Amino acid sequence: MALNTANSTPDDGDTSSHGHDPQSCEACEVRACGMCSSLSNGELDKLRRITRTREYKAGDQIFCDEEPLQNYAAIKQGIVKLSKILPDGRQQTLGLGFPPDFIGRTYGEENVCFASAVTDVTVCTFPKELFNDYLMRTPALEHKLFQLTLNELDTARDWMVMLGRMTALERTATMLLKFSTKRHLGVMDPPPIDGTVRFELPLTRSEISDFLGLTIETVSRQFTQLRHLGLIKIDQQRYIDILDYQGLMAVSGQE
Amino acid sequence: MALNTANSTPDDGDTSSHGHDPQSCEACEVRACGMCSSLSNGELDKLRRITRTREYKAGDQIFCDEEPLQNYAAIKQGIVKLSKILPDGRQQTLGLGFPPDFIGRTYGEENVCFASAVTDVTVCTFPKELFNDYLMRTPALEHKLFQLTLNELDTARDWMVMLGRMTALERTATMLLKFSTKRHLGVMDPPPIDGTVRFELPLTRSEISDFLGLTIETVSRQFTQLRHLGLIKIDQQRYIDILDYQGLMAVSGQE
DNA sequence: TCTTTAAATTGACTTCTCTTAATGTTATCA
DNA sequence: TGATAACATTAAGAGAAGTCAATTTAAAGA
Structure with missing residues (x-):
């Protein structure tokens, strides 16, 4: 059920649950x-x-x-x-x-x-x-x-620069760096000097490819390459460890 | 002289002319x-x-x-x-x-x-x-x-979609369509049903390529192709006639 | 008008990403 | 636990855009 469709009820086939006053x-x-x-x-x-x-x-x-x-x-x-x-x-x-x-x-x-x-x-x-x-x-x-x-x-x-001028590897690295510091509630953590950062990727490969202007396969290949470069580690296809923050910065084309 | 540099004078090597109150x-x-x-x-x-x-x-x-x-x-x-x-x-x-x-x-x-x-x-x-x-x-x-x-x-x-998902030909056509309706003072003309539209391209090929996320050479090849398709005519490398507005729309990937 | 310079086009070749297809992995459910 | 389905990875070949170099066109100055 779209947000914009008025007068919906909980039984109209929508998977979303419906309106009540926010009490607190x-x-x-x-x-x-x-x-x-x-x-x-x-x-x-x-x-x-x-x-x-x-x-x-x-x-x-x-x-x-x-x-x-x-x-x-x-x-x-x-x-x-x-x-x-x-x-x-x-x-x-x-x-x-x-x-x-x-x-x-x-x-x-x-x-x-x-x-x-x-x-x-x-x-x-x-x-x-x-x-x-x-x-x-x-x-x-x-x-x-x-x-x-x-x-x-x-x-x-910022994304326009990425989409217009960065390679697939740079886009992938840039996205990982952004996600590594983007926490809930919009708070940005300072980038770590060294040591590893671990976070869960909230997007599927398909969603990532739509985000980076690439195909699923190309995204996957870039992950593999970043792994082979020793910059990241991937568990269960969703949990990312950034093993070398400075190295990831270097291949991201931003510094 | 950058806008942000304070205390500049007309003789500091700047090519811009300097401040006076706008009288009217x-x-x-x-x-x-x-x-x-x-x-x-x-x-x-x-x-x-x-x-x-x-x-x-x-x-x-x-x-x-x-x-x-x-x-x-x-x-x-x-x-x-x-x-x-x-x-x-x-x-x-x-x-x-x-x-x-x-x-x-x-x-x-x-x-x-x-x-x-x-x-x-x-x-x-x-x-x-x-x-x-x-x-x-x-x-x-x-x-x-x-x-x-x-x-x-x-x-x-809009440009993000262009940069992330459109081909070189589509980007070039899209840009021409935007410029054909973008007039001074931000007023948009309605797109013509048919007939030709003529306008001056205010950007060099280099500026266009920076805009479209392409190289100069690729932009030039797309112009050539649009000419060969009979969709546009170019005079003195700067004046564009759109000969077939609907055709240009069709190759722009937007409709 | 001729020369010079800058900008644009064209061509040949290379590189990068996409496409297609097969294989591998993970999660779900019987 | 095993089967199934969805998701992800890998590989090979094709296609699109980039690179490098030569040529053409347009603009500016002598």
Whole structure:
């Protein structure tokens, strides 16, 4: 069930679970760092009245390209993938959303991309018109959303360099470095001077290839090469150990 | 002379001409459509006090990656190129700025890319700190800048699809289609049903290749192929006639 | 007008990534 | 535990774009 489809019920075949008021914004994992951090408790109370919580299973579509934008959402838990699909089926991932990212094209008439759940996802949703009204009356929230959008633009432009100018090996190394420091809640760890870093890759090889503008097979070959170079170790195809952080930086083409 | 370098004088070897108060915002070409369109005449008057006009010759660097951000700018005339350069010299263009675009990373500490003049360029510049203060006190302006940033994000994501998933021919056709409708002042003409469209390519082949993530030679070969397909005609290497708009759409991979 | 220089095109060849197909691995479920 | 299905890796060959070099075209200056 798409986020934008109104009046859905729990029994309409949707795998996502449905709206109820978020009872405790105070206990919300992203109260302190997301867009809500710009709001006083009083303001938050007003926003909560138009908010519904919704859950999606890994793989679910959250909203769809070119359907009318009906709801915005803020990610509470899980990872969301934004992507575009060309008419012949070629797909390009535009970015990943982590808590507390905001999704939906602010002030837009329709969605300009697909959003789908990479892992199980929990979001707060806001009806477009009501949220727009609220946003117009709350400059502090607009300021916060502006900041989030600026960060997204920075990220998009970094990926443009990767997609336009980097080799398959450099793209793969760059992605691993980004994932190694990207933690939940958007907090970035400082890169380690040495020693190993271990993390779980949340994406399948297919999702990685859509992200890097490559094929599954090419991604796999780059992983193999990074292993043979002694830079990484892979367990169960999903757990990555970065054995040589500086070495990985060196092949990533960034330094 | 970079936009960010303070205290420059007209005789310091800079090819750009230097600051004076813009005497007549009323007569400004972009008064009605740029960020200033969000301001009343009174508010505009306050902004004008911290504004300097500056001119750059084609090819001049306007600001530089990773130098401290000292000034923002609004484009009054000409075309500005934003790009990133990898340590080994590979370059990727991130986007083009036309009047009345705003350049400089809002709320940023340093520039995250290079900006250079593609054609002769005239900008209004604003010292960062003073502009930030003004921005904080002027929600209407922040709202406008937010909208401009959202548009930039949409554009960046469109290019990501192109860079990640399109062939050289598709990229070249896509670029020509974009340029054929992109006019000065950011106004988009409706695409013609049929008949030819003529426009001047403002970029050299080298600049085009940096834009499309290709080499000069590959761009040239795609132009040749589009000519052989009867879709375009090129005069003096710079003037493009689109002979078959629908045909160009078809090879662009978008429809 | 002629010369010089820079930019663009073309051709031959190389390299990198994709395609196709087979094999291997992991997780799920009977 | 074994069978099945989904996911991942590997290999060989094809195709697309890059590299290097030569030629052509356009623009600028003498």
